[in-house]
Amino acid sequence: MTTIKDRHLQASADETYERLQKRPQTGVRSIDGRISVSFEFFPPQTDRAARQLWSSIEQLSPLAPDFVSVTYGAGGSTRERTHATVKRVLDETVLVPAAHLTCVGASRQEIDMIAEDYWRSGVRNIVALRGDPPDGGGFTPHPSGYTNAAALVDGLSRRHDYDISVAAYPETHPDAKTPAADLDNLKRKFDAGASRAITQFFFDAETYLRFRDRVASAGITAPIIPGILPVTNFRRLKEFAARCGTSVPDWIGKLFEGLDDAPDIRQLVSATVTAELCTRLVDQGVSDFHFYTLNRSELTLAICRILGVFPPAAQTSRAAARS
Numbered sequence: 001m002t003t004i005k006d007r008h009l010q011a012s013a014d015e016t017y018e019r020l021q022k023r024p025q026t027g028v029r030s031i032d033g034r035i036s037v038s039f040e041f042f043p044p045q046t047d048r049a050a051r052q053l054w055s056s057i058e059q060l061s062p063l064a065p066d067f068v069s070v071t072y073g074a075g076g077s078t079r080e081r082t083h084a085t086v087k088r089v090l091d092e093t094v095l096v097p098a099a100h101l102t103c104v105g106a107s108r109q110e111i112d113m114i115a116e117d118y119w120r121s122g123v124r125n126i127v128a129l130r131g132d133p134p135d136g137g138g139f140t141p142h143p144s145g146y147t148n149a150a151a152l153v154d155g156l157s158r159r160h161d162y163d164i165s166v167a168a169y170p171e172t173h174p175d176a177k178t179p180a181a182d183l184d185n186l187k188r189k190f191d192a193g194a195s196r197a198i199t200q201f202f203f204d205a206e207t208y209l210r211f212r213d214r215v216a217s218a219g220i221t222a223p224i225i226p227g228i229l230p231v232t233n234f235r236r237l238k239e240f241a242a243r244c245g246t247s248v249p250d251w252i253g254k255l256f257e258g259l260d261d262a263p264d265i266r267q268l269v270s271a272t273v274t275a276e277l278c279t280r281l282v283d284q285g286v287s288d289f290h291f292y293t294l295n296r297s298e299l300t301l302a303i304c305r306i307l308g309v310f311p312p313a314a315q316t317s318r319a320a321a322r323s
Contacts, residue, residue, distance in 0.1 A: 035307050036288045037063060038098075038225070041295055042071040043081035049295070053085075056297040061095060062311035063304055066288075069127050069165070072100035079114070090122055098165060099123055101156075102131025103146040104139070108155065111146060119160050127165045128152045128194070139175065150188040157193030166190075168197035168224055170211035174245040183218045190222050197222065198290045201229035201241075203249055203273075205280040226281060229292040230299035231256065231270045271299050275306040282307065 039060055044050040057068070070085045072078060082099065089097040099118055101111065115126065130139060130149040146152040149166055156162050166189040169182060176182035186197060202208055208226050215224055231237055234256040241248050255273065259266040278289060289307075291300045304310075 034287055035282070035309050036066050037304060037309055038066045038068065038288075038290045039300065040069045040071065040227075040290065040292045041085070043078045043085040044295070045081070053295045056293060056295050057089070057093065057095070059297040060293070060300060061093060063301075063309055064312070065095065067096040067098045067125050069098040069100060069125075069290075072102050072129075072131070083114075083117070086118070086123060087121060096125060097123060098125035098127050098163075100127045100129060101152065102129045103141065103148065103152050104131035105142060105145075107142055107144040108146055109144070111152070112155065112159065115156055115159060115162075119162075124161075125163045125165070126156060127167075127198070128156060128189075129167055148185070150185065150192045153189050153194050154192040164194045166194040166197050168199045168211070168215075169245070170199050170202050170207045171245055171247060174243075179214070183214060183220075186215070187218060187220055190220060195222065196225055198225045199227045200244055200246055201227045201292060202246060203252055203277065204247070205277055205284070207247070208281060208286075209284055223288060225288045225290045226286060227290045227292060228274060228278060228303075229294075230274045230303065232267075232294055232296065232299070234259075267299060271302040271306075274299070275303045278303060278307055 041053060041057065044053045060068075068089060070082050070089070072082045086097045086099045089095050101115060103111070106114075118126070128149055130152070132139060141147040146155060153164055153166060156164060166186070168186055169176070172179045172182045173185075176185065189197070199208065199211070212224055229237075231252070234253065238248055238253075240246075252273065255269055256266065259269065278286075281289075291303070293300050
């Protein structure tokens with residue numbers, strides 16, 4: 001049953017959506033066609049999850065992402081499934097797969113063998129991460145493994161000319177002693193051969209913009225791509241954000257309060273909130289976005305559409321309609 005509160009939230013979201021669509025020509029629409037996107041997926045555990053994943057990939061593929069990354073479970077717990085998913089993306093689609101690779105629970109030799117197998121398979125893009133142990137405890141390097149992400153990037157770069165992405169933390173990595181130390185670590189990853197960084201998710205545009213300024217002040221000139229996470233389950237989001245040191249503003253909690261049993265309204269609110277975040281970033285010169293899809297396509301498709309990212313056929317149709 002839809003309550004008065006539900007109707008009020010939906011009306012508010014509708015108004016915001018309409019406002020975004022009416023932004024002046026100096027805003028999003030002026031750079032239509034120059035926004036680049038990439039997507040993250042995770043390897044499925046069941047047949048049903050596999051169907052959901054490949055349905056999402058099929059629906060998002062027409063947006064021509066720069067690459068699609070496939071995650072690697074804590075401690076390498078999804079190693080085989082990650083590899084199988086990356087291989088299938090490579091073999092059965094026109095997309096560029098980027099395989100996640102971590103330092104946790106494996107020797108240098110093991111990690112190098114995995115990377116070599118990817119290279120022989122035709123995979124050229126790697127997302128190199130330190131990673132977290134599966135038990136949630138503190139990170140301890142493998143006795144004969146890579147000690148951190150910078151060492152992993154260095155090892156990969158010495159083997160082949162991989163295109164390597166790394167992680168960045170606008171609100172500082174939970175294990176970093178200071179924000180300055182975290183920036184120094186990011187710089188070491190670029191010095192070792194990384195091409196770009198993808199940020200941990202955030203919910204306030206100023207969080208990213210302040211971080212971008214700090215990165216520039218540190219002499220880092222490589223791209224820092226904002227990682228965008230549309231909210232699908234607020235309770236789980238809070239739990240995950242607490243583990244990775246991401247702030248969740250109180251106003252977001254209020255927006256999703258009482259929507260556990262109203263999935264349609266929840267999705268509309270999520271799309272509106274995330275699109276507002278992205279358009280604010282676009283207004284500040286951001287043109288690349290990495291979406292954490294959670295193996296679902298609907299929210300990401302909606303947000304990309306608001307940003308002016310359409311499949312080629314849709315772009316052609318819109319251009320014809322304006323002529």
